[in-house]
Amino acid sequence: MNIIVCLKQVPDTEAQIKIASDGKSIMAGDIKWIMNPYDEYGVEEALRLKEKFGGEVTVVGLGPKRVTDSIRTALAMGADKGILIVDDAAEGSDSNAVAKALAAAIKGIPYDIIFAGQRGVDEDLGVVGSSVAELLGIPSICLVEKLEAAADGKSVKANRLVEGQTLVIEAALPVLITTQKGLNEPRYASLPGIMKAKKKPLEEKNLSALGLNPAEFGAGARKLKVVELKSPPERAAGKIIDGDSPQAKAAELARLLHDEAKAI
Amino acid sequence: MAQGVWTIAEQREGEIRKVTYEVISEGRRLADALGQELTVVLLGSNIKEKAAEFGHYGADKVIVADDARLEPYTTDAYVSVISQLAKADQPAVILLGASVQGKDLAARLSASLDVAMAQDCTAFSVENGNLVAIRPIYAGKAYAKVTYENSFPQIATARPNVMTMNAPDTSKTAQVIDASFSLDDSQIKTRVVEVIKDETGKVDLTEADKIVAGGRGVKNAEGFKVLEDLADAIGASVGASRSAVDEGWRGHADQVGQTGKVVSPNLYIACGISGAIQHMAGMSTSKVVVAINKDPDAAIFQKSDYGVVGDLFELVPALTEEAKKFA
Numbered sequence: 064m065n066i067i068v069c070l071k072q073v074p075d076t077e078a079q080i081k082i083a084s085d086g087k088s089i090m091a092g093d094i095k096w097i098m099n100p101y102d103e104y105g106v107e108e109a110l111r112l113k114e115k116f117g118g119e120v121t122v123v124g125l126g127p128k129r130v131t132d133s134i135r136t137a138l139a140m141g142a143d144k145g146i147l148i149v150d151d152a153a154e155g156s157d158s159n160a161v162a163k164a165l166a167a168a169i170k171g172i173p174y175d176i177i178f179a180g181q182r183g184v185d186e187d188l189g190v191v192g193s194s195v196a197e198l199l200g201i202p203s204i205c206l207v208e209k210l211e212a213a214a215d216g217k218s219v220k221a222n223r224l225v226e227g228q229t230l231v232i233e234a235a236l237p238v239l240i241t242t243q244k245g246l247n248e249p250r251y252a253s254l255p256g257i258m259k260a261k262k263k264p265l266e267e268k269n270l271s272a273l274g275l276n277p278a279e280f281g282a283g284a285r286k287l288k289v290v291e292l293k294s295p296p297e298r299a300a301g302k303i304i305d306g307d308s309p310q311a312k313a314a315e316l317a318r319l320l321h322d323e324a325k326a327i
Numbered sequence: 328m329a330q331g332v333w334t335i336a337e338q339r340e341g342e343i344r345k346v347t348y349e350v351i352s353e354g355r356r357l358a359d360a361l362g363q364e365l366t367v368v369l370l371g372s373n374i375k376e377k378a379a380e381f382g383h384y385g386a387d388k389v390i391v392a393d394d395a396r397l398e399p400y401t402t403d404a405y406v407s408v409i410s411q412l413a414k415a416d417q418p419a420v421i422l423l424g425a426s427v428q429g430k431d432l433a434a435r436l437s438a439s440l441d442v443a444m445a446q447d448c449t450a451f452s453v454e455n456g457n458l459v460a461i462r463p464i465y466a467g468k469a470y471a472k473v474t475y476e477n478s479f480p481q482i483a484t485a486r487p488n489v490m491t492m493n494a495p496d497t498s499k500t501a502q503v504i505d506a507s508f509s510l511d512d513s514q515i516k517t518r519v520v521e522v523i524k525d526e527t528g529k530v531d532l533t534e535a536d537k538i539v540a541g542g543r544g545v546k547n548a549e550g551f552k553v554l555e556d557l558a559d560a561i562g563a564s565v566g567a568s569r570s571a572v573d574e575g576w577r578g579h580a581d582q583v584g585q586t587g588k589v590v591s592p593n594l595y596i597a598c599g600i601s602g603a604i605q606h607m608a609g610m611s612t613s614k615v616v617v618a619i620n621k622d623p624d625a626a627i628f629q630k631s632d633y634g635v636v637g638d639l640f641e642l643v644p645a646l647t648e649e650a651k652k653f654a
């Protein structure tokens with residue numbers, strides 16, 4: 064079973080997000096970059112399927128050179144090869160363009176299952192996975208928290224959590240799955256894994272090598288434009304509720320929630 | 328020339344989901360700002376009787392696609408039908424609810440139409456005849472104002488619980504139109520083989536009006552009982568921090584935060600939660616935030632409207648009793 068994992072690099076979730084002076088982007092300065100946590104689930108699930116069915120796991124990322132580190136992490140976890148789509152012209156592309164480039168890169172590789180994260184914990188869009196599937200003309204099952212491949216390796220059953228219920232969805236391969244927390248516990252890269260990863264193939268490709276027109280990429284070609292970034296409204300420092308006993312505090316809190324906040 | 332505002336209704340087993348009305352109400356405001364019509368698109372099986380009442384919330388027209396294969400939501404069938412309808416009618420704006428279904432549908436629909444899409448927005452407006460959306464990014468650590476560049480229809484999803492719902496005006500009904508579409512079985516590549524219902528009967532966190540959330544301070548799975556009691560008393564759903572989920576005290580569907588659910592209730596009561604940036608990111612758009620924590624220096628007090636310092640095992644049951652007086 065050949066598996067592809069889309070990998071996005073995102074700011075560490077600890078990162079303080081500061082708005083740059085242009086008022087449209089974030090300050091990249093001291094940000095630490097990590098693999099999107101949802102893509103870790105993708106890598107892990109791919110490795111488990113490979114352990115069962117054999118085949119190859121390819122990690123595909125688009126972004127600047129620094130993305131190499133995250134792809135190496137995936138290789139150290141056990142993935143077989145990496146592809147980094149790196150091109151100055153792709154800087155600042157929106158999800159439509161990113162999906163096109165990923166689909167173009169994936170088209171050239173045999174695949175049965177593609178994993179993408181349910182959303183990037185950066186811009187919280189959650190569109191690239193579905194878009195790649197649409198461009199490749201394969202079904203997508205989003206927000207999957209449990210995946211079972213049939214013994215013949217020809218179809219999958221996926222549990223997808225929606226509000227108040229879980230849907231079990233079946234599809235024949237190939238299929239694209241977007242990952243949700245709960246799917247698995249991603250492994251850590253072992254030391255031998257890290258050593259081996261250094262020798263695994265990591266190919267770099269630019270847009271023209273994928274047969275794409277660089278003019279359709281980058282900030283200038285965005286269909287969704289960010290015109291302004293703002294800090295979230297600050298919550299004014301709250302009221303600390305005093306009282307002689309837990310009962311007195313609870314009574315005062317309930318009163319405030321009822322009379323002042325009108326929340327209960 | 329693209330014209331008109333569309334909203335996509337969401338039904339489950341023939342029942343219309345609440346977010347549908349929120350989105351129709353917002354769609355009405357946008358249609359008015361654009362001076363255009365509001366059309367609701369409703370897909371389902373034997374669903375037509377539900378259509379006219381969308382007029383109560385401001386819909387001018389309802390396009391109904393009725394087909395047994397549209398009763399359970401499948402991404403492929405819905406995208407196929409809606410993209411055919413959109414190509415034929417060319418609406419200027421398509422608005423959906425940012426529910427699990429709405430987000431999935433919007434993402435794939437935007438790719439199918441090769442247009443831009445703004446996910447999980449908290450406010451909309453019209454500038455120069457175009458849709459403008461505000462979306463929290465980095466789970467609310469920043470707010471982005473986004474516009475569409477030569478891309479029609481302008482697709483967006485609206486975060487549940489955020490848009491004001493119009494008071495229904497039962498004197499108004501919408502004109503109901505049968506959709507013309509074709510759906511080939513070969514296009515439907517995914518099949519819902521089982522539906523496992525959540526038996527708690529609680530409203531999902533993303534749609535909840537009130538949430539009582541617990542963290543590591545709750546100590547164990549049994550500790551959540553006091554939170555459940557408070558939740559029952561005030562009609563809330565129960566959420567959790569990642570620590571509580573990682574400990575196995577709660578299911579991961581309950582996790583609130585940057586790698587969990589992003590919630591927007593009227594009232595969020597955080598019990599035994601320290602206020603880590605990844606947790607706060609997921610609930611920062613809550614209207615009223617209450618923190619109950621025994622550590623007076625816990626970061627969460629800086630981000631709460633009301634704070635109570637003390638042991639949650641004493642405070643929460645006491646609050647439950649007090650809250651019952653207002654029930």
Ligand SMILES: Cc1cc2nc3c(=O)[nH]c(=O)nc-3n(C[C@H](O)[C@H](O)[C@H](O)COP(=O)(O)OP(=O)(O)OC[C@H]3O[C@@H](n4cnc5c(N)ncnc54)[C@H](O)[C@@H]3O)c2cc1C
Binds near residue numbers: 637
């Ligand atoms: C990549 C990444 C993603 C993450 N995503 C999320 C996410 O989505 N959601 C999330 O929540 N976290 C997330 N985290 C984890 C986050 O950093 C924190 O570790 C977590 O939120 C802490 O949970 P907590 O507040 O329950 O626990 P703690 O930080 O341990 O806080 C427990 C609190 O309980 C209080 N307490 C203890 N006993 C009592 C008592 N009897 N009465 C009252 N108060 C008491 C303590 O004073 C303390 O403040 C993420 C972390 C990473 C690295």
Ligand SMILES: Nc1ncnc2c1ncn2[C@@H]1O[C@H](COP(=O)(O)O)[C@@H](O)[C@H]1O
Binds near residue numbers: 069102181191
């Ligand atoms: N630049 C990228 N390179 C590789 N994969 C990506 C990229 N952007 C998005 N993805 C994939 O799509 C998922 C959702 O991202 P997004 O749609 O940007 O929220 C990510 O978790 C990745 O799996």
